[in-house]
Amino acid sequence: MVGASAAGLAAAETLRREGFDGTLTLVGDEPLAPYDRPPLSKQLLAAEWEPARLALRTPDDLAGLDLDLRLGVAATGLELTERTVRLADGSTVPYDGLILATGVRPRRLPGEGAHVLRTLDDALRLRDRLTTGRRLVVVGAGFLGAEAASVAWRLGCEVTLLEPAPVPLAHAVGTEVGEVLTRAHLDRGVDLRCGVTVTEVTEDGVRLADGQLVEADEVLVAVGSLPNTEWLAGSGLTVGDGVVCDEYCEAARNVYAAGDVARWYNPLFGQSMRIEHRTNAAEQGMAAARNLLDPEARKPFAPVPYFWSDQYDMKIQAYGFLRGHDEVAVVAGDLAEGRFVAAYRRGDRVTGALAVGMPPKAIRQWRQAIMTGADWDGTVPSGSRAEPVSGGAPA
């Protein structure tokens, strides 16, 4: 396994659990044992949790996996024909089977001195600076930026959130839901400015496309991620916004990919996707491991993606594939109250659901609808479609 985070760990555990007793090498570029990333922009940033709580497994559990653990060393090359992985320390690891789980890294902006938020080090560095009264500019009001903004606001920072789109996250969740998330920032006095493009980070803050300077003590850049695939250049694997795999997560014979870096064909939605969700990392790591171990019984990986986001007092939960939806309908609760379930249509099927502040049972039935590819007209009460609806993507 190349990549020692959630996907790589899940793959390793699955291989052992399913009876693989050969040498299992886990390579990770960070020097730390596998740890959990979602809390980095939540409990850890808020200083509610200390780093030790992020460990995905106890030292005993890890030891029980009997791993050849190569931490703090990045993979630098792959030789498919020789079946070897080259590491940054000059060593070479031979393999019979390979699982690629090298994840993503943050996109950056020109200029020095901005924070990003991907690793434990990143989060600790930022959290040291989030003291009362400090001016934080967050570039990008996606899920990560919004979570960080909400934590910083709670810590008493003066927060400015800069977003190029007219409504944050509208491309993913639709305009109406995006507006609910927008209101949460504005209600708390976070200075959310939409339709602005940041061109560079400067010593005093960030420079906008119109030349204006937005002053800040700290800048966090949260403008998406790039899959870590450069090390695979020339390997013969197909790389295109991720490691391209088939529906079994296989990229080449006995080579699989899992987690944030994997672009695979999800037969449930009939399309290729790359999902940067914590739950997908574990599920895909498990699926890839099983398919690698027992190719005769291999199964397509056809999950209903799931993610959650904590922003202020809202817990946002989403199932399915929301991007590129044709229609959104509020099927329970009320947008104005900030408690609702929204269903997403693509073609004639229910393909997504997003809930805020609703009990689990209200959400589960929608997951089921997505999993079974339920017909939209037969599932979504026509009354609920009287709510203002919109396409999240241009028609």
Added chain:
Amino acid sequence: MTVGSPAPAHTTNPMHEEGNPAMKVELEADKCVASGQCVLAAMDVFDQDDDGIAILLEEQVGEDRLDDVREAVAVCPAAAIRLVDQ
């Protein structure tokens, strides 16, 4: 690559697996992120309260439900579930 019969999870002591199938499930509810993945994996062992936080229905699980619970341990996005020998 060797594929044998299903091996016990790493948290088990293989010496105990056959004779003493019951294992203990530990849930750290304050780590729970309310994803409900555990309920999907092992519906008769886990439930969720109204806030979505996981609830343990059974602390001891027998051999028949170990696979489901192991699945729940593996898919829990908060690493909030452990399966331990007694």
